[in-house]
Amino acid sequence: MFKPPYSAPQQHGLQIRIRSGGHDYEGLSYVAEVPFVILDLLYLRNITVDIENRSAWVQAGATLGELYYMISRKSKTLGFPAGVCVTVCTGGHFSGGGYGFLMRKYGLASDNIIDAHIIDVNGNLLDRKAMGEDLFWAIRGGGGASFGVIVAWKVKLVPVPSTVTVFNVKRTLEENATEMIQKWQLVANKLDNRIFIRMDIARVKSSEKYGKLTIEASFVSMFLGGVEELLPLMQESFPELGLDRKDCSETSWVGSTVFTNGVLIGSTGHEDPEVALLNRTQIRAGKYKGKSDYVSKPIPLDGLEGLWRLLSDEEIEYVQLQFAPYGGIMDEISESETPFSHRSGYIFHIHYLVCWHEKGEEAEQRHMNWTRKLYKYMEPYASKSPRAAYLNYRDLDIGVNNEGYTNYTQASTWGVKYFKNNFKRLAMVKTKVDPHNLFRNEQSIPTLSDEEQYYLETI
Ligand SMILES: Cc1cc2nc3c(=O)[nH]c(=O)nc-3n(C[C@H](O)[C@H](O)[C@H](O)COP(=O)(O)OP(=O)(O)OC[C@H]3O[C@@H](n4cnc5c(N)ncnc54)[C@H](O)[C@@H]3O)c2cc1C
The missing domain is CATH 3.40.462.20 (Vanillyl-alcohol Oxidase; Chain A, domain 3)
Structure with a gap:
């Protein structure tokens, strides 16, 4: 089992940055103004597709291209609604939402997650049942990096026509x-x-x-x-x-992922899926x-x-x-x-x-x-x-946390822009699962003081 080395960074006052694909727009998974360590999930890339149950387990360091390719090897009539850029990884992308050309039909990647494995602040590996519905809710759009290290997701595959x-x-x-x-x-x-x-x-x-x-x-x-x-x-x-x-052009669903990625990178979009999606x-x-x-x-x-x-x-x-x-x-x-x-x-x-x-x-x-x-x-x-x-288009211009303690009102300057009223529930979940704010960065969900918690529970 993957056991993250939390205690050494904690002892030395280092922040922990979690990186899967490293596509964060502000580089929060690998850059900081304060001393930090990187937990790099690059090699957690396993994908298991279960056609019978129309689902797949995908590890956090697998790219979207790898996921699309592995689905297509098993079925021409199943797909998954996620982003266009095939080098983005599921760790950050699914935890922040994740949209692509299937959004109007099937919603976001995070709308199609049915289970997950996360390592919590105490180093325990939890599945959906063990983490509970609050934490499972929070990591499907609230950003994983505030709550723990997501190791893998179980996703629901969606029907697509063969053409x-x-x-x-x-x-x-x-x-x-x-x-x-x-x-x-x-x-x-x-x-x-x-x-x-x-x-x-x-x-x-x-x-x-x-x-x-x-x-x-x-x-x-x-x-x-x-x-x-x-x-x-x-x-x-x-x-x-x-x-x-x-x-x-008529193609398969996986062919369409090559095409739309091709528009992004300026290629023809008609390359062999194995070449285009596994790069x-x-x-x-x-x-x-x-x-x-x-x-x-x-x-x-x-x-x-x-x-x-x-x-x-x-x-x-x-x-x-x-x-x-x-x-x-x-x-x-x-x-x-x-x-x-x-x-x-x-x-x-x-x-x-x-x-x-x-x-x-x-x-x-x-x-x-x-x-x-x-x-x-x-x-x-x-x-x-x-x-x-x-x-997922992270923008530090809209507000950042203080270097030390950040109260709920201060964090709301950026928090409600990303999450509207859900910011309150995210802060409650954060306080429950990471009360000492181990997982923090410039835009991590704040841990509430007792007074803030009491106040938010009563309004
Ligand atoms: C070229 C490009 C194209 C893009 N296209 C799209 C698109 O079509 N649709 C769309 O919705 N978005 C798109 N994005 C945005 C993308 O979804 C986000 O940048 C996403 O967060 C990247 O995830 P990552 O794992 O690759 O990046 P990372 O930088 O590794 O992670 C992003 C954030 O998630 C955290 N995180 C990463 N892995 C984990 C984990 N395992 N556990 C807990 N926290 C974790 C990181 O700490 C960081 O805060 C694009 C980005 C780029 C650069």
Whole structure:
């Protein structure tokens, strides 16, 4: 059995950082301002797929690509709803939510977890029954790193048809992208829940205007069915896109995971699944800053036009806004079912990503400041009180804990943005399972004082 070495770090006052895939946006799994040790789960990669019971056990250090590949080796008609980037690991991803192209049909990865193994603060290995429903609730969206070391998850596999259809249709401003973006905002969350169309907006060189910069929207999609069924559905709901048969490719569900990962890494997306999904090398070589927003009403035309002006800033190397449609089953799951509270009422989620390769402090500050300017610009269009954020796109700008003790009110500055009212229950669970706050970082759930606990129990 894996027994974590908690006592030595405790004796020497070191923080414990837990790393599975190392994709944390702020590097909290492997960077700290204070002395720390890393518990690296890189080699816990075992995956056992049980087709008869439509489930799988997957260890924390296994990548999403490895999970998708192992499922596909056993079945062409089962899949799992999780993220797009195949080098992300299940340890961090499932514990923070985890969404991908099956979200509108089946929800998040964390909505499809049926058991887990965690090593608690006392070094005991606990399954769902032994940890109890409160802790099992907390680690499905509340982030594992506040509660213990997650060793493995048992997940429910979901039915997928043997043929799915994918496309990536790109339109620039000169090709009426603005009109399509406006229409996407009205329909993407209302489409048949088998269709997921993500809209990626970025600045590119225009092919029509001799290399001049323009804005391009990519409509990246996966449909759970064949092209014959997809075309009339799209013609009826989103004719402005002008989707044509030649834009579409039929493939298997696992083929669609290769395709969508290919859009992310800039490959053809038609590679052999074994090669594409089992490669564990992370693709982003440069630096990046990510942020997130949730939106309930379409961004009006003047808001979009202002955004195009902002994105035209050539001082910034690369910026992309990924719009992920909500609706479907996300409207049906209650806000308190798991700690992930961002459910009905939102029409889409925005992921902001700014990347640069330029070296030096000045370049870093310029890109960081510009990212914050973009986030400020988007404020009128985003959710309010709180301005909701996604834990898996961790952002320390929204608030951090103190180096020493952090009270519940202070931690709420960032906590309610990630979890809304679920933050209170997370703090209660944390206090019960880790009363001395062994598992802590810049955004770990706080341990409550007796007074805080009494107060929260009575309101
Ligand atoms: C290129 C890229 C693409 C992405 N695409 C998507 C996407 O499509 N959909 C989506 O939802 N998200 C996406 N993400 C975000 C991703 O889900 C999160 O960064 C996720 O937390 C990464 O998990 P990890 O195990 O790889 O990272 P890590 O850095 O190892 O972990 C992230 C956090 O979880 C904690 N943690 C990790 N393992 C454990 C464990 N075993 N027990 C307890 N705590 C643990 C860490 O301490 C850290 O706080 C993407 C990120 C990147 C960098």
